[in-house]
Amino acid sequence: MGIVFTRLFSSVFGNREARILVLGLDNAGKTTILYRLQMGEVVSTIPSGFPAPDSLIFFLPFAIGFNVETVQYNNIKFQVWDLGGQTSIRPYWRCYFPNTQAIIYVVDSSDTDRLVTAKEEFHAILEEDELKGAVVLVYANKQDLPGALDDAAITESLELHKIKSRQWAIFKTSAIKGEGLFEGLDWLSNALKSKSS
Numbered sequence: 172m173g174i175v176f177t178r179l180f181s182s183v184f185g186n187r188e189a190r191i192l193v194l195g196l197d198n199a200g201k202t203t204i205l206y207r208l209q210m211g212e213v214v215s216t217i218p219s220g221f222p223a224p225d226s227l228i229f230f231l232p233f234a235i236g237f238n239v240e241t242v243q244y245n246n247i248k249f250q251v252w253d254l255g256g257q258t259s260i261r262p263y264w265r266c267y268f269p270n271t272q273a274i275i276y277v278v279d280s281s282d283t284d285r286l287v288t289a290k291e292e293f294h295a296i297l298e299e300d301e302l303k304g305a306v307v308l309v310y311a312n313k314q315d316l317p318g319a320l321d322d323a324a325i326t327e328s329l330e331l332h333k334i335k336s337r338q339w340a341i342f343k344t345s346a347i348k349g350e351g352l353f354e355g356l357d358w359l360s361n362a363l364k365s366k367s368s
């Protein structure tokens with residue numbers, strides 16, 4: 172990979188850096204969320220593709236590749252990796268697992284046909300050794316769409332209550348409207364702070 176991730180604790184400002192993976196099935200809204208968090212506005216996205224070589228990791232909104240952005244929030248510098256959710260790409264997610272402090276798992280709450288698949292994938296991710304210590308934030312996304320399930324229904328569908336020995340939370344979001352995303356990050360920054368103290 173050629174990339175070294177460091178957890179930086181700045182002695183001067185107390186700022187911390189956290190490595191966060193944004194995962195979820197294709198079309199869940201991962202890239203839209205990343206852009207929202209970074210820029211506060213929505214850009215049109217294309218499906219995220221095969222992880223690009225290191226040399227191609229730039230902020231190119233329309234590039235095929237995965238996206239990485241740094242979001243500074245609540246004294247924490249979130250280094251957010253948005254990995255493509257297409258079936259062909261998912262096996263490569265594992266390359267990005269080491270040193271992950273948090274997972275943001277994004278669900279299309281209106282895509283009820285794929286909730287079982289989302290649940291299976293989600294629990295498979297939690298089984299990964301390298302992610303055992305990561306806290307989990309679930310975004311029940313696309314709340315603006317008719318028929319979207321609410322947070323309680325998504326909690327049940329994903330069987331979130333089966334999560335043991337780690338902090339988790341679920342937030343209703345609409346990446347299109349920009350709702351719920353920062354509430355989720357508030358929770359995440361507190362969870363990361365309490366974990367490291």
Ligand SMILES: Nc1nc2c(ncn2[C@@H]2O[C@H](COP(=O)(O)OP(=O)(O)OP(=O)(O)O)[C@@H](O)[C@H]2O)c(=O)[nH]1
Pocket residue numbers: 195196197198199200201202203204215216217218219220254255256257312313314315316344345346347348
């Ligand atoms: N209505 C609605 N549409 C959304 C929302 N979030 C994302 N979308 C749309 O859903 C589609 C897929 O969004 P992406 O952000 O590309 O999804 P992704 O999870 O990055 O998909 P992959 O890169 O294929 O894994 C796009 O057309 C987005 O505009 C939302 O909150 N509400």
Ligand SMILES: [Mg+2]
Pocket residue numbers: 201202203216217218219253254255256
């Ligand atoms: Mg994407």
